[in-house]
Amino acid sequence: MQNQQGYYLEDLHEGMEASFAKTVTEADIVLFxxxxxxxNPVHINEEAALNSVFEGRIAHGMLTASFISAVLGTKLPGPGAIYLSQSLRFKAPVRIGDTVTAIVRVxxxxxxxxxxxxxxxxxxLGKDVLEGEATVMVSSKEA
Incomplete structure (x- = not known):
């Protein structure tokens, strides 16, 4: 993989995997x-969130999903890849202080x-909080 160009189509194979980890902070949620x-108060108001089904504040689902974009854009396939689609299934909440690991597999x-x-x-902590599938466009060495 080069600096300004991620993997080319010809360099990829099924099963290749990459990840990115980030601990979610109060600032991340407020800025997002x-x-x-x-x-939504469930994200920014502790008192209101305590009365929700989550019994406390949670991170935005799309904030969590954005960590997938970090993998796609920087690691696999990396720079030059064009994000075309993404399906998402949210399975569990993410809270302030949780370290989220986004994993992408060809x-x-x-x-x-x-x-x-x-x-x-x-x-x-090894438990899926989100799962889905992405499609990206990748450059070819022949192009």
Whole structure:
């Protein structure tokens, strides 16, 4: 893998995997609320969140999902990859102080279309909190 170009299509194979880990902070949640406009009290108001089904504040689901984008854009396939689609299934809440590990694994390579299908997940302490599938476009060495 080069600095300005991630993996080329020809360099990928099924089963390749990469990850990114980040501990979610109070600042992450507040900044994400400001950037996204999602000021749902379950994210930013402890008192209101205590009365929710989660019994306390939780991180935005899309904040958690954004860690998948970090893997795709920087590691696998890396710089130059174009994010085309993403399915998401949220399985458990993420809280302030949780370390989320986003994991991406190559599932299928569609050579003719220069597409790669990847299994995606986020885990906290080895437990899936999010799972899904992404499709990206990847450059070919022949292009």
């Amino acid at each position: 609320a400001g950037i996204s406009g999602d000021t 599932k299928e390579i569609i050579t003719k279309k220069k597409r790669v299908v990847l299994e995606t997940s986020c885990q906290v």
